[in-house]
Structures are given as structure tokens and as C-alpha cells.
Amino acid sequence: MTTGTLTLPVSETKPEKSSYKGKVHPDWCPGCGDFSVLAALQKALFELELQPHQVLTVSGIGCSSNLPGFINTYGMHTLHGRSLAVASGAALANHELKVVVTGGDGDGFGIGGNHFMHTMRRNLDLTYLVMDNQIYGLTTGQTSPTSPVGMKTKSTPHGNVENPINPIPLALVGGATYVARGYSGKQKHLVEMIKGAINHKGFAFVDIFSPCVTYNKNNTYKWFAPRIKILEEEDHDTTDFYGAMEKGYQWGEEIPIGLFWKNDKLASLDQLEPVLEEGGPLAYRDPRVSKEQSDKLISELL
Amino acid sequence: MRTADFAIGIGGAAGQGIATPGNILAHIFARRGLHINAYNAYQSLIRGGHTFLTIRASDGPVYSMGDRLDLLIPLNQDTMDRHLKLLGPGASVLYDGESIEVGDAEKGVQVASLPMKELSQGNKLAANTVAIAAAVYKLGIEFEALENALAQIFARKGDEVVAKNVEIASNGYQYAAENFKPFSFKAPRGEKPLAVWTGNEATAMGGIAAGVKFYAAYPMSPATGVLMYMAKHARELGIMVRQVEDEIGVMNMIIGAAHTGVRAMTATSGGGLALMTEAIGMSGMFETPIVCVNVQRGGPATGLPTKTEQGDLWMMLGAGQGDFPRLIVAPSDHIDMFRTMPELFNLTDKYQCPGLVLSELIIGEGTVSVDPAEIDFDVDIERGETIFPNGDSENPYGGYGDSTYLRYRNTSSGISPRAVPGVPGHLFVASTDEHDEDGTLISDVDTDPKKRRMMVEKRARKMMNVLADIAAPTLEGPEDAEVTLVGWGSTRGVILEAMEQLAEGGITANQLHIKWLVPFHAEAVTEILEGSKKVIIVELNYSGQFARYLRSETGFTADGFVRKYDGEPFMPHHIAEAVKEQLTGKESLSVPVHEISV
Known part of the structure; x- marks a missing residue:
């Protein structure tokens, strides 16, 4: 084997706050909600004392999907809509990595909708943070799957006539086992949502209102501020599925954020897969089959 | 050398159970050390239609289904009507005289009617066993060989089923001995028992030998066999096998897996590859190695799900927007497929790029014999x-x-x-x-x-x-031949057999088989072809995809072309006759007609 390998001392030092600071300063518009999401994620990783090399941040394409470049972890900035599929492969091939998937509403609910549904039902051990700004930003302002009816965008200049997706009930029905909503304007709360998501064993989904200050003139900080109601400050039972559905549909004068639903009874896919029971991550295992194993394969042909 | 070379055709409606008699015969022949080549012509349905299995066997290598049938076993009237005319003198048809009417057979064809209902004791499922037993008798094979095969194949169904089948088989064997003449030839014996595998099994096993620990796929004919093999063996071998929501997800998932260091692989057919193309570009841009097998079927769109073609070469060359390095290889047969997988994985690790494999339905679903000693899992694994x-x-x-x-x-x-x-x-x-x-x-x-x-x-x-x-491609056959046949992928074997037929007719031919499409040994290929007297390119598509590729890489234009795009593979005589036609100088493009209507 000509593998280039190396011995590395296991890092014992606790990460510092600055450990997660990326090489590149974000190129988001000033005031973009995504700054707050990035900061919240960095804070969550710090508070969980996760070493940067143990974390893999995976994104699709879009403004918010640029996030892996702005944080100091291993990163994959994949194709539009494909972050969950790529992350699934990575998380199963190395189930000891903490895999955090980041992206936007178009990336996750539009072009990536199919993967969203199936990744949820598989209950992969992933954290999925959607920076939901209800608009396509990087393509300069077209309608998104979460744009409200009537919203004027560059692709709906006369007003959107299509019903939007409601991500919270969608995730509940899809089988996500941790379903939460955050808001860029409530960063402390968001940190808690993200920490809970990373600590959750299974598919953890956090839909985050992350206002686009350039292209979405409807759903602004000013619009959200009076409407946001924190679930943790009221009497909400996160083990009550139908209660979570009801809260998920709440919209208008009051919009709840917080943890809607948490199901710890369902095993995650890596726990259900016997291949991962022992031997560590597949990625680090000896790829060879034994003589006994290959002899058996050949004998089956006789 | 082949002392005997014979082919048996079994046909019926899908669901009539022709797979089992096919397995029994393949088993008997391989045990006897005979080389076999079996091709199942079928359609995309589960019940009804027409399915026709050809098993050719010999004591020498057999690379195709051959040119003729020695024994026809029609399980329904439709098969009798379609295929009786294929039989020539010395051949034989075995059928149930009570339910099937024989048509006009050519003179010299032995028409052997079996009282199936009586011999099978009214057991419909076992009726096929009667026909197999009669076939075994006619081939001069001792009854014990059939008994052993039945015991092994029906073992899972229990002793009672085995005993019943053996009894019914014995009835058929005796009836044949009392009423039919054996063939003029006897099924020979080979040196040692051989193993039997499909190309999809060889592909999966090659991946396993290469150290694949992550396999994801979406079911698609004719590539599904790879998924089924991997899934069956996943737990014992520690391989993560996932059936994904679509091929877009598949390719993205294996890239995610490969990125973490595991060897990851998938197999699909053209339609699936079309969905994977954007992500193949991601493998190129990330410089993350993956291997993807395209078991080609007839296209475009849904095309011919159960028929073979070499129509995806240009799609593979252009899979993914932009300009990036990739490797493309088209192994010629089962053992080549097995050995190529580890080689390709090593190269993709070394060069950190996608590795694409062109397989074909005729390889993937074709069943052939193999010397088990040839299946060597002790391969070099080099991770670059x-x-x-x-x-x-x-x-x-x-x-x-x-x-x-x-x-x-x-x-x-x-x-x-x-x-x-x-x-x-x-x-x-x-x-x-x-x-x-x-x-x-x-x-x-x-x-x-x-x-x-x-x-x-x-x-x-x-x-x-x-x-x-x-390795650079080299000439097979006589160096100064009158004609050089150029092919790629599955056609290597059938071209070798066409060369034999041409030699019998006094025409010398050699072959330049191209296995690696990218990278392409342009200089070596040009040198060989410029030294050839007449160059004819043989391929299974309409537009001459390889002929155009050869021209683009070398500027070389061939003298003649043999192409087939009716969904069925070449038979040796198709190529031999086309070459003869083209040697007269009248034709430069031949499109052989497939005589077997399935």
C-alpha cells in the first residue's frame, strides 16, 4: 500500500472561541441574517467543545451555502440542492464525524426537496440548518418555495400565486426526529437550538428565519420582531406530535420559534446499520476482504 | 480447441419458469468442465411476453451465443412458431405433444414429442424437468449429473421437492432413451469443474476485491444485479449498501462517502447516468475519486430496458459540464470486468478523478463459465x-x-x-x-x-x-491479415469467433480491441491501423460512436463499418458475412439482420 499516511498526536487542547473562525470573511450583504447563523453555529461548536477537525460542514449552493468557507471545520461546498445526499454519504462512511448541513430554502426545499424528504425518513444523524429567507438571493431575487402568496419578486412581478411550503409540518410528517425553528434576530436562542440539534442522535432540522435585506422587502427584521414567540417561554410539549403540528401551522400575528418536536425513541440510521456496529468508521477500515470471505464468494459460483 | 460446440434454446412466456431449466443445464455443463455462454432475451415485463434463453456449451472457450441451435425446447406454442425454423439437419426439438403443435420442421430435424403430463405426473411446475431430462439424455450425459444438479438447485425447497423432481426427471430420461436418438455428438468433458457467474456479479466482486466499502444505487435494468449482489453480501463483508431515492442522490452520496476516504462505487444504466452527470463533475472539481459503472441498454430515454447496445460512449465522454479529467474503460468480458475494477480504483485514487466503466447488458446479464482459480481477490490496493x-x-x-x-x-x-x-x-x-x-x-x-x-x-x-x-492495445490474430476488425467492450469475443469463421473460409483477419477509451493510446492505435490492409470497425450502435471517437482522437478513418442497433448482440456469422461482403469492395457499411425474433 503506497498510501501517504502520517501519525498525528491526538489534540488534547480545548478549542478556543477563535478556533472556528474561517480564513475568509463572509461576503454576505451587510445586515444579512446569515451572519448571525454563522456566529450561532460557531458558538454552539465552541460550547460543545468539538474539535474543528471532527466537524464536517456541508452545503449546497446559494448565499447561505457559502457558509463552509467562512468557518474553520472540514467543509464541502457541493452542488445546488445536493448537500443532504453528499452529507449522508459522508456521515455513513465516517459516522464519528459531526456533520452539519447548511443551506437555504431554495436549495433545500426546491431543487433539493427529494433528498430532504428521504434524508428525514432515514433519520440520518445529521444537523440540517436552513437559512430560510423566502427568496432566491444569489440569483438576485426570484420566488422561492417559501415565498408567501402575493409576494412580488423578479420571477413573480405580478405577485406569487403559488402556495408556499411550510417547512415545520413538512419535517414533522417527513420523519425528522428533532424539528426546530430559529430566528437570526434571536441569536442566543438559536445557539441553543443548534446545540440541541448537534447533540440529537438522528435527523435534526432547524428552519431559521434569516432575513434577506436586499431582495425580500416583505419578511424583514421589522416584520418578524413583533411576531416572534419563543416556544420555550410557553407551555409546549416537545413530545406531543399533534401539538407540534398545530404550532407548526401557526402563522400571522404570532409566529412560534423554538423546539417543536423531539423524538428520542427512533434509532438513527447508523445505529440501525449492522455494518457500523464495530470496527470504527468505514473510511478508516482496512478495505481488504479476507481469504475466507473471498473463498466463500467464489464457492457460491460453483 | 473445441471438440463439440452445441447450443440449446429454451423459450416461453415470462413467468413460465425458464430460468430454472437454464440454471440446471448451466450447472450440469459447468460441473462437467464445459465452457458456457448463456444469453437470455427477454422483455420488460414480469408475466407473459416471450423469453428465450440460449445456452451454448463447448470444451473450448465460447464467447457468444453462437450461430445455431442444436436443441429447441419450446414451453409454449409461440416459441415453437418463432424458432422452429432456426433448426437445421441434425438438430432436434423437444416439446409437449399434448399442448403444442409442431410446425414444418426442416428435413433432418428430429421432432421429439414428449407426453409431458403423464411423465410429470400432472405436476405443471415439473414439466420443464421432463424436457431437461430428455435433453440430458440426447446429449449423452449420465443421469447422475442431472440428479446432482436437481439436488443442489432444489435443496432450499426441501428433500421432498428434490425427490419428486428426481423421480420425474428419471421418467423423462427413460422415455427419451426408449423413444429418441441421441445426438450424433456427445457432450464432452472439460479438464475441471468451472464456476458460473454473470457480468454484474463479476463487476460487484471486482469492486469488493478493490476494497469497496460503500455502494449506493437506484434499481435500473440491466444494472440491478450489481446492487442485489452487494446487498446480499453487505453484512458479511462490512459494506455499506444503500438504495437511494434517485441517481442524483446516488452519485452525490458516493462522492460524500469517498470524500471521507472510503472506496465508493455505483452501477446504473444510461438513464441513471444522465441524472448523475452534474455530480460526476463535482467528483472532478473536488478531485474526489469514485467509480461508476454504466451497464448500457438500448436508448434513448427509456429505450430498450432489456436489450443491449453500445450507445452511451459519447455520453460518458461528456458526462458533466466543463472540462475535467476522467478515466473511461470498457472491459470486454466477465473476468476482464472483475480484474479491471481494482485497477481502475487504484488509478482513480492516484489521479483523484472519476472513473467510469462502460459495461453492457450482454456482459452484465450474460452468464458465462469461469475457472474459479482465475478469480483472484489478492490484488494490489494503492490509495495514492x-x-x-x-x-x-x-x-x-x-x-x-x-x-x-x-x-x-x-x-x-x-x-x-x-x-x-x-x-x-x-x-x-x-x-x-x-x-x-x-x-x-x-x-x-x-x-x-x-x-x-x-x-x-x-x-x-x-x-x-x-x-x-x-496497457496499449495490441493486435490479436495474424499480423499481416487481410482485414483488421476494430471493436470495443463486449464485441471482443464475438469478433474472435468471426475471425475463426473467416479463417475457415480462407480469409485472414485480426482484431484490435480497445479497452481504455480515456486515456486513449492514440499513437499506438494509429501505428497499428496505418499498418493494416483494411480496417473495419464493429460496434453495437447506429452512428458509429467509436468510429467517430477514433477519428477525433487520431484523424484515422476506417474503411468499413459493421453496426447493429436492433437490441440484440452480434452473432459471429453477422460479422463474418459483413466482412466478406465488404471485402468485395461493394459495401462499406453493413447492418446485419438478427434472425431470432424475440
Whole structure:
């Protein structure tokens, strides 16, 4: 084997706050909600004392999907809509990595909708943070799957006539086992949502209102501020599925954020897969089959 | 040398159970040490239609289903009507005289009617066993061989089923002995028992030998056999096997897996590959190695789900937008497929690029014999310049504990050491956007033509010396032949048999078989072809995809072309007759007619 390998001392030092600071300063518009999401994620990783090399941040394409470049972890900035599929492969091939998937509403609910549904039902051990700004930003302002009816965008200049997706009930029905909503304007709360998501064993989904200050003139900080109601400050039972559905549909004068639903009874896919029971991550295992194993394969042909 | 070479055709409606008699015969022949080549012509339905299985056997290598049938076993009237005319003198038809009417057989054909109901004791499922028993008798094979095969094949169904089948088989064997003449030839014996496998099994086993630990796929004919084999053996071999929601998800998932350091693979057919193409570009841009097998079927669109074609060459060449290095190989048969997989995995690890395999339905679903000693799992596994966290030598690439690690370092070879996630001190972002040596995007804020050029050239440079790593094609057959037949993929074997037929007619032919499409040994190929007297390209598509590719890579234009695109593979005489036709100088394009109507 000509593998280039190396011995590395296991890092014992606790990460510092600055450990997660990326090489590149974000190129988001000033005031973009995504700054707050990035900061919240960095804070969550710090508070969980996760070493940067143990974390893999995976994104699709879009403004918010640029996030892996702005944080100091291993990163994959994949194709539009494909972050969950790529992350699934990575998380199963190395189930000891903490895999955090980041992206936007178009990336996750539009072009990536199919993967969203199936990744949820598989209950992969992933954290999925959607920076939901209800608009396509990087393509300069077209309608998104979460744009409200009537919203004027560059692709709906006369007003959107299509019903939007409601991500919270969608995730509940899809089988996500941790379903939460955050808001860029409530960063402390968001940190808690993200920490809970990373600590959750299974598919953890956090839909985050992350206002686009350039292209979405409807759903602004000013619009959200009076409407946001924190679930943790009221009497909400996160083990009550139908209660979570009801809260998920709440919209208008009051919009709840917080943890809607948490199901710890369902095993995650890596726990259900016997291949991962022992031997560590597949990625680090000896790829060879034994003589006994290959002899058996050949004998089956006789 | 082949002392005997015979073929049996079994036909019926889908669901009539022709697979089992096919298995029984294949088993008996392989046990006897005979080489076999079985091809099942079928349609995309579960019940009804028409299915026709041809098993050819000999004591020498057999590369195709051959040209003629020696024994026809029609399980319904339709098969009798379609195929009786294929039989010539000396051949025989075995059928149930009570339910099937024989048509006008050619003179010299033995028409052997079996009282199926009586011999099978009214057991409909066992009626096929009667026909097999009579066939075994006619081939001069002792009853014990059939008894053993039945015991093995029906073992799972219990002793009672085995005993019943043996009893019914014995009835058929005795009836045949009392009423029918054996063939003028006797099924010979080979040197030692052989194994039997499909090309899809060989593909999966090749991947396993290469160390694949992650396999994802979406079911698609004719590639599903690879998924089924992997799934069946996943747990015993420690392979993660996933059926994904679509082929877009499949390719993205295996890239995610491969990125962490595991060897990851998928197999699909053309439609699935079409969905994977954007992600294949991601493998190129990330420089993350994966292997994808395309078991080609007739296209375009849904096309012919159960029929063979070599129609996807240009799609493979162009899979993914942009300009990036890839490897494309088209193994010629089952054992070649098995051996190529580890070789390709090593090359994709070395060059950090996607590896694409062109298989074909005729390989993937074709069943052939193989000497088990040829299936060698003890292969070299070379992971290239990959940095794992559990390594045991000094880090040759620098970077631990400082910020000097550059994932996409602009090296003279173009190959940059690849750290997998989990290694401390080597953090980087793999990006589908164009990026700098450290992975930083250069596409958005600070697009820099110089850096873009550098990175394009860095990736391209990896292919600079790759030709030295793969064997150049060589001529098979007499050097100064009258005609050189050029083929790629599955046609190697059938061209060899066509060469034999031509030689019998006094025409010398040789073959230049092309296995590696990318990289392409343009110089070696040009030199050989320029020295050939007449060059004819043989391929299974309409437009001459390989002929056009050869022209684009070498400027060489062949003298003649043999093409077939009716969904069925070449038979040797198709090629031999086309060559004869073209040697007269009248034709330069031959499109052989497939005589078997399925």
C-alpha cells in the first residue's frame, strides 16, 4: 500500500472561541441574517467543545451555502440542492464525524426537496440548518418555495400565486426526529437550538428565519420582531406530535420559534446499520476482504 | 480447441419458469468442465411476453451465443412458431405433444414429442424437468449429473421437492432413451469443474476485491444485479449498501462517502447516468475519486430496458459540464470486468478523478463459465497520496499544526495530497466553485484569470503521464491479415469467433480491441491501423460512436463499418458475412439482420 499516511498526536487542547473562525470573511450583504447563523453555529461548536477537525460542514449552493468557507471545520461546498445526499454519504462512511448541513430554502426545499424528504425518513444523524429567507438571493431575487402568496419578486412581478411550503409540518410528517425553528434576530436562542440539534442522535432540522435585506422587502427584521414567540417561554410539549403540528401551522400575528418536536425513541440510521456496529468508521477500515470471505464468494459460483 | 460446440434454446412466456431449466443445464455443463455462454432475451415485463434463453456449451472457450441451435425446447406454442425454423439437419426439438403443435420442421430435424403430463405426473411446475431430462439424455450425459444438479438447485425447497423432481426427471430420461436418438455428438468433458457467474456479479466482486466499502444505487435494468449482489453480501463483508431515492442522490452520496476516504462505487444504466452527470463533475472539481459503472441498454430515454447496445460512449465522454479529467474503460468480458475494477480504483485514487466503466447488458446479464482459480481477490490496493488520520509513517506532505497544508497544491504532477476529514491540522473546504490551492473560492469576489488558469491546468496535468499506467492495445490474430476488425467492450469475443469463421473460409483477419477509451493510446492505435490492409470497425450502435471517437482522437478513418442497433448482440456469422461482403469492395457499411425474433 503506497498510501501517504502520517501519525498525528491526538489534540488534547480545548478549542478556543477563535478556533472556528474561517480564513475568509463572509461576503454576505451587510445586515444579512446569515451572519448571525454563522456566529450561532460557531458558538454552539465552541460550547460543545468539538474539535474543528471532527466537524464536517456541508452545503449546497446559494448565499447561505457559502457558509463552509467562512468557518474553520472540514467543509464541502457541493452542488445546488445536493448537500443532504453528499452529507449522508459522508456521515455513513465516517459516522464519528459531526456533520452539519447548511443551506437555504431554495436549495433545500426546491431543487433539493427529494433528498430532504428521504434524508428525514432515514433519520440520518445529521444537523440540517436552513437559512430560510423566502427568496432566491444569489440569483438576485426570484420566488422561492417559501415565498408567501402575493409576494412580488423578479420571477413573480405580478405577485406569487403559488402556495408556499411550510417547512415545520413538512419535517414533522417527513420523519425528522428533532424539528426546530430559529430566528437570526434571536441569536442566543438559536445557539441553543443548534446545540440541541448537534447533540440529537438522528435527523435534526432547524428552519431559521434569516432575513434577506436586499431582495425580500416583505419578511424583514421589522416584520418578524413583533411576531416572534419563543416556544420555550410557553407551555409546549416537545413530545406531543399533534401539538407540534398545530404550532407548526401557526402563522400571522404570532409566529412560534423554538423546539417543536423531539423524538428520542427512533434509532438513527447508523445505529440501525449492522455494518457500523464495530470496527470504527468505514473510511478508516482496512478495505481488504479476507481469504475466507473471498473463498466463500467464489464457492457460491460453483 | 473445441471438440463439440452445441447450443440449446429454451423459450416461453415470462413467468413460465425458464430460468430454472437454464440454471440446471448451466450447472450440469459447468460441473462437467464445459465452457458456457448463456444469453437470455427477454422483455420488460414480469408475466407473459416471450423469453428465450440460449445456452451454448463447448470444451473450448465460447464467447457468444453462437450461430445455431442444436436443441429447441419450446414451453409454449409461440416459441415453437418463432424458432422452429432456426433448426437445421441434425438438430432436434423437444416439446409437449399434448399442448403444442409442431410446425414444418426442416428435413433432418428430429421432432421429439414428449407426453409431458403423464411423465410429470400432472405436476405443471415439473414439466420443464421432463424436457431437461430428455435433453440430458440426447446429449449423452449420465443421469447422475442431472440428479446432482436437481439436488443442489432444489435443496432450499426441501428433500421432498428434490425427490419428486428426481423421480420425474428419471421418467423423462427413460422415455427419451426408449423413444429418441441421441445426438450424433456427445457432450464432452472439460479438464475441471468451472464456476458460473454473470457480468454484474463479476463487476460487484471486482469492486469488493478493490476494497469497496460503500455502494449506493437506484434499481435500473440491466444494472440491478450489481446492487442485489452487494446487498446480499453487505453484512458479511462490512459494506455499506444503500438504495437511494434517485441517481442524483446516488452519485452525490458516493462522492460524500469517498470524500471521507472510503472506496465508493455505483452501477446504473444510461438513464441513471444522465441524472448523475452534474455530480460526476463535482467528483472532478473536488478531485474526489469514485467509480461508476454504466451497464448500457438500448436508448434513448427509456429505450430498450432489456436489450443491449453500445450507445452511451459519447455520453460518458461528456458526462458533466466543463472540462475535467476522467478515466473511461470498457472491459470486454466477465473476468476482464472483475480484474479491471481494482485497477481502475487504484488509478482513480492516484489521479483523484472519476472513473467510469462502460459495461453492457450482454456482459452484465450474460452468464458465462469461469475457472474459479482465475478469480483472484489478492490484488494490489494503492490509495495514492491520501492522508488518513491513523497512518503510521511521517507526514510526507507537511501541514500538521501549521497552516501550510494546501489541499489543491499546484504540484508539478498536478496531484495534490488529499487529507480526509478527521485529520487534525489539514482543514480545508472542497468546493464545486473554482477555488485556490487552499480551497478558497475564487469564483465570487476575486475571480482571477491567472488562478483560474493555474487550477484548470493543475487538474488537467494529472493526466499527463496516465498513459504509461495502462496497457496499449495490441493486435490479436495474424499480423499481416487481410482485414483488421476494430471493436470495443463486449464485441471482443464475438469478433474472435468471426475471425475463426473467416479463417475457415480462407480469409485472414485480426482484431484490435480497445479497452481504455480515456486515456486513449492514440499513437499506438494509429501505428497499428496505418499498418493494416483494411480496417473495419464493429460496434453495437447506429452512428458509429467509436468510429467517430477514433477519428477525433487520431484523424484515422476506417474503411468499413459493421453496426447493429436492433437490441440484440452480434452473432459471429453477422460479422463474418459483413466482412466478406465488404471485402468485395461493394459495401462499406453493413447492418446485419438478427434472425431470432424475440
